[in-house]
Amino acid sequence: MDSSSAPSWQGPTTQDSQSCIPLSNQLKDADIILLLTPGVVPQMSPLNRDPEKPASDPFEPLGKALARHHPRVRHVPYLPRNGITGTHVVHIRLAAAVVFVISGPPRHGQPSQVALAEITKSLCEHRPQIVMTCCNVQELGALEKSFPTVIQVPSLAPLDLEDAADVLFGKSPKPRPREPHLRNLVVSPTSWPVEVWDAHHDASDIRDLWCQCTPETFHLGRHQFQSLLRRDGYAMHYVVREPGTRLVLGFCATYTTYSDSGGDRLLGSLALLLVRPSHRHRGIGLSLHNHALRQLTRTRGVCRLQLGSTFPRLLYGLPVDSPSVHWFRRRGWPVDPQSSTPGLGQEVCDWLLKFKDWPATGPMPSRLSFRPCEFPEFDAVLEFVEKESRRKDGMMGWYDQYAKLANTMNVRDIVLGFEDGVIIATALTYARNTGSTVAEDLPWASTTGDDVGGVTCVCVSDEVPNNANRRDAVMIRLLDSCIGLLANQGMSKLLIDAVKGGDEGFQSMGFQKWATYRDIWRDV
Structure with a gap:
């Protein structure tokens, strides 16, 4: 059998330049080992997954394991926010050896546990100090320069902590299959503690998670992905972490x-x-979903909820081939794959067009004209978009996209359609490197190719009759003007997003489906 296919387990890793391990060679029976552990959230430990049982100190198994090797162990917690107090100093001076545990790097403005370990080291004087980390040592900086003995523990799982105690006393931990061990860390299903994401520390993990969970078509560069997530005042994101390692296991963006x-x-x-x-x-996923919905529904002014995102755009909705349709339906989302009603699971498409495939449009219909917006017309455009948005549920959030262009040169990215001089249609165009706020909110055109521009928020007035295909003529001419504007900016393709219906018409004009979603909304 190929050994590479067998389950593997990695126990504690050790650096010991002061040669204090095994501790049994350093201590007499009457000597005291002081175990200093951080006061962490009890739910970080797999010991505390059962809400029916009282929470216990996550490091209690470590203290008990040390006591099996040595008769005198004193376990004293420290709180990062309070630091090393006079009580700790007394215990340090009574001890013959100190084991200082670090749970991880500082989070959300917490003091550094590494800094507290350095204070403890100065108080230890001649006493050996062992630093034990329950995270990747690399997250904490160059510990080996400050601390001669460091043990890295894989997690807060009791078996890992017991193995660390064995290592301290020169015993070899017993190998265990890794996969069953990991599964024992969690009880399924259960309620997991949900935290607000740490934009600085979590961004890389979350992008990796995004790439694991989405097709390659939707993979984004690091900077672009972080830019979409970091929207101060408009975004709140949440994570669930693996106990001990702090690895992001789940992520929810709102x-x-x-x-x-x-x-x-x-x-x-x-x-x-x-x-x-x-x-x-x-x-x-359930813990994240329920927590996020509670927060959104408590937000003053929120009147409707979307499964997906309008702006900024990650995924407009649940992909049509998602296996999670039934999961979300059970959570109260109105998902009917056969529905043609907006908000109830109707199919919504992003379409890609190569300009060379665009058919000739023929002569301009009478009384119609199309051109870029002029600055004096901008207020009238906003009034038009707002009026149409009130009539149509499918235009949620469009007004804000137009309004963001106020007092910018990108006002001329708006294409207008007129009938007898009255605005009857609008569309937003955007391209990379033009300074458009629309391009910042809609990443998919630029990620598809450097020569791909975008068209979004296409609005044709309900007052345009559909007699003799009048509405179709307006739409075709509006798109033709968008193509001309983007071609002048060096584009050779366009992506139009979140289109409801009209498949045959778009295909007849040379468009190809790029992505397909479910349009899903619910009232608050």
């Missing part, structure tokens, strides 16, 4: 955006719900 010009009505978006494939079916 946004709010204005519905109209009033500033009172907000749209909430459950934009992403990602769980590592190896940790699914354990309640992580």
Whole structure:
């Protein structure tokens, strides 16, 4: 059998330049080992997954394991926010050896546990100090320069902590299959503690998670992905972490955006719900989903919720081939794959067009004209978009995209359609490196290719009759003007997003489907 296919287990790793391990060679029976452990959230430990049982100190198994090797062990917690107090100093001076445990790097403004370990080292004087980390040592900096003895423990799992105690006393931990061990860390299904994401520390892990959970078509560069997530005042994201290692196991992204010009009505978006494939079916997604919905519904002004995101755009909705349709339906989302009603699971498409495939449009219909927006017309455009948005649920959040262009040169990225001089249609165009805020919110055109521009928020007035295909003529001419504008900016393709219906018409004009989603909304 190929040994590479067998389960593997990695126990504690050790650096010991002061040769104090095994501790049994350094201590007499009357000597005291002082175990200093951080006060961490009890739920970080797999010991505390059962809500029916009282929480216990995650490091209690370590103290008990040390006591099996040595008769006198004193376990004293420290709180990072309070530092090393006079009580700790007394215990340090009574001890013959000190084991200082670090749970991880500082989070959300916490003091550094490494700094507290350095203070403890100065107080230890001649006493050996062993630093034990329950995270990747590399997250903490160059520990080996400050601490001669460091033990890295894989997790807060009791078996890992017991193995660390064995290593301290020169015993070899027993090898264990890694996969069953990991599964024992969690009880499924259960309620997991949900935290607000750490934009600085979590971004890389979350992008990796995104790439694991989405097709390659949707993979984004690091900077672009982080830019979409970091929207101060409009975004709130959440994570579930693996106990001990602090690895992100699940991630949920939420946004709010204005519905109209009033500033009172907000749209909430459950934009992403990602769980590592190896940790699914354990309640992580449910914990994130329920927490995010509670927060969105408590946000003042939120009147509707979307499964997906309008702006900024990650995925417009649940992909049509997603195996999670039934999961979300059971959570109250109105998903009917056969529906043609907006918001109830109707199919929505992103379409890609190569300009060379665009057919000739023929002569301009009478009374119609199309051109880029001029600056004096901008207020009239906003008024038109707001009026049409109130009539149509499918235009949620569009007003805000137009309004963001105020007082910028990108006002001329708006293409207008007129009938007898009155605005009857609008569309937003965008291209990379033009400074457009629209391009910052819609990443997929630029990621598809450097020569791909975008068209979004296409609005044709309900007052345009459909007699003799009049509405179709307006739409075709509007797109033709968008193509001309983008071609002048060096583009040779365009992506038009979130189109409901009209498949035959788009295909007849040379468009190809790029992505397909479900349009899913619910009222608050």
